[in-house]
Amino acid sequence: MRIGVLTAGGDCPGLNAVIRSVVHRAVVDRDDEVIGFEDGFKGLLEGRHRELDLNSVSGILARGGTILGSARLERDRLREACDNSEELMGRLGIDALIPIGGEGTLTAATMLSEAGLPVVGVPKTIDNDISATDRTFGFDTAVGVATEAMDRLKTTAESHQRVMVVEVMGRHAGWIALEAGMAGGAHGICLPERPFEIDDLCKMVEERFSRGKKFAVICVAEGARPAEGSMEYAKGEIDQYGHERFVGIGNRLATEMERRLGKEARPVILGHVQRGGTPTAYDRVLATRFGWHAVEAAHRGDFGMMTALRGTDIVMTPLADATRELKTVPQDRMDETEAVF
Amino acid sequence: MRIGVLTAGGDCPGLNAVIRSVVHRAVVDRDDEVIGFEDGFKGLLEGRHRELDLNSVSGILARGGTILGSARLERDRLREACDNSEELMGRLGIDALIPIGGEGTLTAATMLSEAGLPVVGVPKTIDNDISATDRTFGFDTAVGVATEAMDRLKTTAESHQRVMVVEVMGRHAGWIALEAGMAGGAHGICLPERPFEIDDLCKMVEERFSRGKKFAVICVAEGARPAEGSMEYAKGEIDQYGHERFVGIGNRLATEMERRLGKEARPVILGHVQRGGTPTAYDRVLATRFGWHAVEAAHRGDFGMMTALRGTDIVMTPLADATRELKTVPQDRMDETEAVF
Amino acid sequence: MRIGVLTAGGDCPGLNAVIRSVVHRAVVDRDDEVIGFEDGFKGLLEGRHRELDLNSVSGILARGGTILGSARLERDRLREACDNSEELMGRLGIDALIPIGGEGTLTAATMLSEAGLPVVGVPKTIDNDISATDRTFGFDTAVGVATEAMDRLKTTAESHQRVMVVEVMGRHAGWIALEAGMAGGAHGICLPERPFEIDDLCKMVEERFSRGKKFAVICVAEGARPAEGSMEYAKGEIDQYGHERFVGIGNRLATEMERRLGKEARPVILGHVQRGGTPTAYDRVLATRFGWHAVEAAHRGDFGMMTALRGTDIVMTPLADATRELKTVPQDRMDETEAVF
Amino acid sequence: MRIGVLTAGGDCPGLNAVIRSVVHRAVVDRDDEVIGFEDGFKGLLEGRHRELDLNSVSGILARGGTILGSARLERDRLREACDNSEELMGRLGIDALIPIGGEGTLTAATMLSEAGLPVVGVPKTIDNDISATDRTFGFDTAVGVATEAMDRLKTTAESHQRVMVVEVMGRHAGWIALEAGMAGGAHGICLPERPFEIDDLCKMVEERFSRGKKFAVICVAEGARPAEGSMEYAKGEIDQYGHERFVGIGNRLATEMERRLGKEARPVILGHVQRGGTPTAYDRVLATRFGWHAVEAAHRGDFGMMTALRGTDIVMTPLADATRELKTVPQDRMDETEAVF
The missing domain is CATH 3.40.50.450 (Rossmann fold)
Known part of the structure; x- marks a missing residue:
């Protein structure tokens, strides 16, 4: 043959x-x-x-x-x-x-x-x-890479009393966010399948801080979207070529949570490292x-x-x-x- | 509750x-x-x-x-x-x-x-x-650890034209040997489920050497056994306390293959690293x-x-x-x- | 005491x-x-x-x-x-x-x-x-994390005939970029210590493509800067809060190289994963x-x-x-x- | 040229x-x-x-x-x-x-x-x-591999209240044992450079158990030797071919410590995984x-x-x-x- x-x-x-x-x-x-x-x-x-x-x-x-x-x-x-x-x-x-x-x-x-x-x-x-x-x-490799990143980010978040927002791949389905979020012990997970309320995320973070856990890690799929009216989208991120490059949900969510919570929030966009290598x-x-x-x-x-x-x-x-x-x-x-x- | x-x-x-x-x-x-x-x-x-x-x-x-x-x-x-x-x-x-x-x-x-x-x-x-x-x-962690070890051993085997015999866990079932063997690209896999003929293993190694691939990696479950009559068991490995410690199938197989093939064969016993850690x-x-x-x-x-x-x-x-x-x-x-x- | x-x-x-x-x-x-x-x-x-x-x-x-x-x-x-x-x-x-x-x-x-x-x-x-x-x-951990990322990105770059721009930490000194770049086999390394000519980077990429190596990985320190006049800075990336968040040199360089070369270029911003964890x-x-x-x-x-x-x-x-x-x-x-x- | x-x-x-x-x-x-x-x-x-x-x-x-x-x-x-x-x-x-x-x-x-x-x-x-x-x-790779193994073994030792004896490479110089021992947090390190007293090792283990730390990890270089008279060498490990294969210091030390302490001790011989791979x-x-x-x-x-x-x-x-x-x-x-x- x-x-x-x-x-x-x-x-x-x-x-x-x-x-x-x-x-x-x-x-x-x-x-x-x-x-x-x-x-x-x-x-x-x-x-x-x-x-x-x-x-x-x-x-x-x-x-x-x-x-x-x-x-x-x-x-x-x-x-x-x-x-x-x-x-x-x-x-x-x-x-x-x-x-x-x-x-x-x-x-x-x-x-x-x-x-x-x-x-x-x-x-x-x-x-x-x-x-x-x-x-x-x-899929297993992508989840593994994302989980290792979350393991690393967690200790930084904890030492510096910060919110870390980790954007992982998944435009239409949130499998990577779900499993890396579970494996990495994320405190919040946002999926494309379910629009999230940013108020709820903020409440969770505040509840953590109030009981002495002064940090949080959010794992968000690139395709996740806030519920209608839940989060005013950052405006004006159109780049010189007219498209919305580099300002995905991870960056937006970190910006917005920092503004609302008055606590440091940092985005990490894992990107292509999830899809290559051994x-x-x-x-x-x-x-x-x-x-x-x-x-x-x-x-x-x-x-x-x-x-x-x-x-x-x-x-x-x-x-x-x-x-x-x-x-x-x-x-x-x-x-x-x-x-x- | x-x-x-x-x-x-x-x-x-x-x-x-x-x-x-x-x-x-x-x-x-x-x-x-x-x-x-x-x-x-x-x-x-x-x-x-x-x-x-x-x-x-x-x-x-x-x-x-x-x-x-x-x-x-x-x-x-x-x-x-x-x-x-x-x-x-x-x-x-x-x-x-x-x-x-x-x-x-x-x-x-x-x-x-x-x-x-x-x-x-x-x-x-x-x-x-x-x-x-x-x-x-x-199980997935054990297979991952064993696979990483095989990745490392393969380059050594290749550079030095050697047979490497890697003993992994699995006394009664060969799942780790099967999956780590497949994932690590072992040339031979021996399972408890099927007695192996050492002649066949040796033939495979010789065939590899003869077509220029002058190395081989064998992944053997600790519970794997040679077929009746296929391999004279090394004798006298009883230690001073009367038990057969430290001379499992990995060591025996390496010894026996080296003797038969006239090529360097080295055992690696992965042991407990497979069952602990993150x-x-x-x-x-x-x-x-x-x-x-x-x-x-x-x-x-x-x-x-x-x-x-x-x-x-x-x-x-x-x-x-x-x-x-x-x-x-x-x-x-x-x-x-x-x-x- | x-x-x-x-x-x-x-x-x-x-x-x-x-x-x-x-x-x-x-x-x-x-x-x-x-x-x-x-x-x-x-x-x-x-x-x-x-x-x-x-x-x-x-x-x-x-x-x-x-x-x-x-x-x-x-x-x-x-x-x-x-x-x-x-x-x-x-x-x-x-x-x-x-x-x-x-x-x-x-x-x-x-x-x-x-x-x-x-x-x-x-x-x-x-x-x-x-x-x-x-x-x-x-430092060694940061370099290790960045190198592993580059190992992963390299195969993606190669399979898809792309330029990958990896931004690593180093605002004033380029040690991480230098060592991760060397360890990861980057084809271009940009340091804060020496303003780079984007033309030279583009020439290198084109030379690689022309001899059949249709991909390139650039490792750029976050503090690296183009030589005066070498690269028109992308304009308008000021976000709604008035600061230039999220549009660092990695994103800019990828945008600019894609525009000049007419080849796909993708940025990866490693960020905080370099500074935390075991x-x-x-x-x-x-x-x-x-x-x-x-x-x-x-x-x-x-x-x-x-x-x-x-x-x-x-x-x-x-x-x-x-x-x-x-x-x-x-x-x-x-x-x-x-x-x- | x-x-x-x-x-x-x-x-x-x-x-x-x-x-x-x-x-x-x-x-x-x-x-x-x-x-x-x-x-x-x-x-x-x-x-x-x-x-x-x-x-x-x-x-x-x-x-x-x-x-x-x-x-x-x-x-x-x-x-x-x-x-x-x-x-x-x-x-x-x-x-x-x-x-x-x-x-x-x-x-x-x-x-x-x-x-x-x-x-x-x-x-x-x-x-x-x-x-x-x-x-x-x-060297750095060898130490890294040995350290990762010790990280894994430590949790097993702790959960099972055991002594783990990890044998690493180093026939004449103890660098790997020293650095992997330090990095892996070994409680005992034995080097070729200094004959060790097995009594001291046992005392250390007992002292740990008595203050509630019911486990210990020993990192021993393959070339480490007990001080004259400190440890009766296990006899009779000569294999059928007349040489002392497979019974190095790691196996001996584990056997001897188990006998003296009346606590489970397990050897792990890392071997060739330390010298190959990426x-x-x-x-x-x-x-x-x-x-x-x-x-x-x-x-x-x-x-x-x-x-x-x-x-x-x-x-x-x-x-x-x-x-x-x-x-x-x-x-x-x-x-x-x-x-x-």
């Missing part, structure tokens, strides 16, 4: 682990050929690929990034290719395609699959917001299993499907289902901690 | 996180009283306890060990206490008991429960070998959720049960089921990597 | 290690009494202190922050106290005072010493910019040695001095010398890497 | 950082050619080498091990080569040789230098026992500076010398001096902590 593999979308710890696993399973155990397309779907359409053997994937298991690169592709070019899918298949010369990527990638994968290509998807996102899988690799053991295992099962699915002819974690098992689930709706934090998970506002 | 909590058995990262979570949920949200028994069931029988309020659990979320201590108790003393369970209950003055522990502890908890005590168990073991829960806290974010979240749900179960009167992870949910499962049989690595998990021997 | 100890100024990993070491040396070995003043000089003047025995410092060696707290004090109040130094000494009832702190603290310590108080200083700053000592504790082994050892030698100096009557690292030795150096001028990165250290711009 | 570089002796975090730095300085800044000999002096004599350009050293700064490999060479073969040094020089075709290694390597380097080869040495050893340099790279930021900076200065020395014709750290400066020091005697822990460093026995 000749299997093509590609990575698309943002960086995510574990991408290389999937690639390595696909090669190990396919080449060593199954006697397949594996080729890797460069820069995601772009390389696929442009025919840029290289053969992947055992040596090509040696030493990459623990390495961040992707040896295949990743780039954005306009949806139109892909649609066009789908319209000529037979020509594309002929040109690619592969029996199965394993695209590894997030929501956008899986949507593209679905298009290709519906156009007749033999696709087995592997989901990835540090945000953990893909339906149909209990977890995605990259994956945790958990993410390496999950990524490795996904790669293995993707090859098996290809051999079974299980196309139009994607790998998913269900409990402790890896199962196959329809590609289309996976992207139908975002997996957000449900109410019962929020209930499990008094820190969610 | 007045809730008693205790920790028993070996150290396990996340114990303090459970205690803290029980106190947060019970005291803050539920207006309960929580008392902590010292040194496990020993302190329970001896009436050694202290009240746990918010201050007692401040700052312990990320700390290893257990603020309540842990000690072994002879089963007979416990049995005796069960025979007088009414007297015991009167003396304890609690409405619910939350013991946090491994197989032994949960068996003891079952005894107490059957004797009529209102028990809600919380399972813990770094070995991940308790049935009825997908994972236990402590828990990973994953383990902190799991431990925190277990604590929260244990309090809820107590309030619902859901006794004789224990918290368990099923997929992404925390559910309650009968205590007795949990310890009926050990959860070992099933065949299909071994099949997912070519490294298991 | 009765020794007073206090911590002042910003958080710095290793503060607790000094306190612990003072107590160990003084109480255990020397049979002294040690009292700790709360919230720095503020607690000193207000007489807020508590006795520190072995138990008070148990388990704090690896903990970030300071168990004594830290707060800012108006210089005037201190000056006033110096004018009545005899009254102050009588009130304090101590034979030696060990203030642990940065430039501001050591200046205050010099004032107190000149007013006749028996002061032995211990320097601390994550910025490593205090003259007269080769290194200060906290200290590295190096910082723990240095802090412990400082504490030990401060007690010895007190016993020798070596007042008006401060501990300092010279080579591998801890020596005593006049307090006044230490703060006379800032220790900045000298030319020959910049020459040691081609990455400094 | 044509510069040869090689790595010899045991693994040591930072080797790759030196190689990278040599290439960066020589190729980028100086327009030199650099060739790397494989497997240390063995590859040198056998003429196995490859050119090293910017691409060859891309991404290796943070990687453990050595891309050039390392192997032992019989001293006789080297001596022979020295007798024909002109022939050797002709064959090598290099203008300078930069061997990176420990005591053995530097002795060999001295031989080559005395035979007329243009040698600039770079010292490396995780043991930090080379005279003439304040520190060697690799280097700390400190070690990366030191290694990078060493590489840079070695190239400069070569250009100045400063042969027969080796790079060394003195205070904050890198200086050149005669190769022969460096290996004249081992740098052991001096009395005044032992005096700085009450924990050394």
Whole structure:
């Protein structure tokens, strides 16, 4: 069998682990050929690929990034290719395609699959917001990085009697904020799923100070928003190029809490450190299993499907289902901690 | 409600996180009283306890060990206490008991429960070998520590063209060896679940050397055993006190492989570093959720049960089921990597 | 002997290690009494202190922050106290005072010493910019945190063909940027000590892209500045409260490089994570040695001095010398890497 | 200029950082050619080498091990080569040789230098026992790994009221034990430099238990020895092959303390994890500076010398001096902590 593999979308710890696993399973155990397309779907359409053997994937298991690169592709070019899918298949010369990527990638994968290509998807996102899988690799690493940061910030907050506002990733789903907040012992957690009242946050801080705990750490997802009318948005942060760069919710919330509480509040925007670098053991295992099962699915002819974690098992689930709706934090998970506002 | 909590058995990262979570949920949200028994069931029988309020659990979320201590108790003393369970209950003055522990502890908890005590168990073991829960806290930390060690050892093995044999914990179940082996990219993994042929391991190493990869890392569970006749056991390692200390499978396997292969082989016995210290974010979240749900179960009167992870949910499962049989690595998990021997 | 100890100024990993070491040396070995003043000089003047025995410092060696707290004090109040130094000494009832702190603290310590108080200083700053000592504790931890972040960002930059601009601490001295930049393999390093030409930075990036290395990581100290005329400063970032919050050099540089290069550039502002949390082994050892030698100096009557690292030795150096001028990165250290711009 | 570089002796975090730095300085800044000999002096004599350009050293700064490999060479073969040094020089075709290694390597380097080869040495050893340099790279990483292990073991020791005996590297010099012991807060530290009385260790443990601290952590260098008559050595640990494998001082001390104290004592032998894997930021900076200065020395014709750290400066020091005697822990460093026995 000749299997093509590609990575698309943002960086995510574990991408290389999937690639390595696909090669190990396919080449060593199954006697397949594996080729890797460069820069995601772009390389696929442009025919840029290289053969992947055992040596090509040696030493990459623990390495961040992707040896295949990743780039954005306009949806139109892909649609066009789908319209000529037979020509594309002929040109690619592969029996199965394993695209590894997030929501956008899986949507593209679905298009290709519906156009007749033999696709087995592997989901990835540090945000953990893909339906149909209990977890995605990259998420555990992101939570780990954010938690370590909160551990560090807590002692500073305590020594200096400050409020620390830590902004973590999560535009539409608050999984990282929820789990890093719980693991880091945040006193307040703000999620995109539930608009927060800044008054409640301030009351919590004041209650802490009044019983002698003169500090607080707030973990806020970048997509979290104050409830209507709860917080006057800082105005005028439009930069010279006309967009609102660099003044996200973390900065705003710190500014606003400092103003209201009359206590020092400092923002920390963790940013990209959450999405790169060496994956945790958990993410390496999950990524490795996904790669293995993707090859098996290809051999079974299980196309139009994607790998998913269900409990402790890896199962196959329809590609289309996976992207139908975002997996957000449900109410019962929020209930499990008094820190969610 | 007045809730008693205790920790028993070996150290396990996340114990303090459970205690803290029980106190947060019970005291803050539920207006309960929580008392902590010292040194496990020993302190329970001896009436050694202290009240746990918010201050007692401040700052312990990320700390290893257990603020309540842990000690072994002879089963007979416990049995005796069960025979007088009414007297015991009167003396304890609690409405619910939350013991946090491994197989032994949960068996003891079952005894107490059957004797009529209102028990809600919380399972813990770094070995991940308790049935009825997908994972236990402590396991992720153990795998993380072992994986980091393997990352370090790999470069040494490679630079010096050596075989490294890393012995990890797991007397009866090979979960740590399996996952740390996969995450650390071990070339060979030996589990208690499947006797290994030392010839096969040697063949794998020779095959690697012959294709230019002049090193290998073997991850072996402490409970792994060679197949009958596969490896003459080193003899005479009985120490002066008459027991076989310090010469476990890791040391033996390294000695034997060096002798057979004529290549340097070095053992590394990770030992206790796997079971102590700060828990990973994953383990902190799991431990925190277990604590929260244990309090809820107590309030619902859901006794004789224990918290368990099923997929992404925390559910309650009968205590007795949990310890009926050990959860070992099933065949299909071994099949997912070519490294298991 | 009765020794007073206090911590002042910003958080710095290793503060607790000094306190612990003072107590160990003084109480255990020397049979002294040690009292700790709360919230720095503020607690000193207000007489807020508590006795520190072995138990008070148990388990704090690896903990970030300071168990004594830290707060800012108006210089005037201190000056006033110096004018009545005899009254102050009588009130304090101590034979030696060990203030642990940065430039501001050591200046205050010099004032107190000149007013006749028996002061032995211990320097601390994550910025490593205090003259007269080769290194200060906290610096190694800060560099370690920044380096780990750069390790993570590098793979993301590479996978996505981006420029990453990492802003690290260092308002007046570029030690963190220099060492984290070298350790993290930054392609460009910008220091407060040398105004940089943005053209040169852009040229370097373009040269990298042109030889196939389609990414770059820039490590910039928060106090770094473009050479006169080299970079039009972004305008209009004044926030609603009238100050230039949240738009430091990191954000500006990323914006400007993206504009000039036509390539994606992303800023990451590491911020407070660099100054808190558990200290590295190096910082723990240095802090412990400082504490030990401060007690010895007190016993020798070596007042008006401060501990300092010279080579591998801890020596005593006049307090006044230490703060006379800032220790900045000298030319020959910049020459040691081609990455400094 | 044509510069040869090689790595010899045991693994040591930072080797790759030196190689990278040599290439960066020589190729980028100086327009030199650099060739790397494989497997240390063995590859040198056998003429196995490859050119090293910017691409060859891309991404290796943070990687453990050595891309050039390392192997032992019989001293006789080297001596022979020295007798024909002109022939050797002709064959090598290099203008300078930069061997990176420990005591053995530097002795060999001295031989080559005395035979007329243009040698600039770079010292490396995780043991930090080379005279003439304040520190060697690799040491900080080793201490860091050992300290993290002690952090983990401490909580286990405390929860289970145990004595933990941690054996760290250091056959002839106790630097790792001293610094990891101080950083990890060991209650006892045993060094090769000073025979210890096991009675004193036991007394310390008993004193701790009697004041309620029911645990202890002992950090023992592998080369530490009990004072004459202080501890009956365990007998009969000779294994089937006639050597005393696997029963070092750590195991013995734990066995003996358990016997004497009647308390559980457990050994942990850290072993090879201390000498491999990614280097700390400190070690990366030191290694990078060493590489840079070695190239400069070569250009100045400063042969027969080796790079060394003195205070904050890198200086050149005669190769022969460096290996004249081992740098052991001096009395005044032992005096700085009450924990050394």
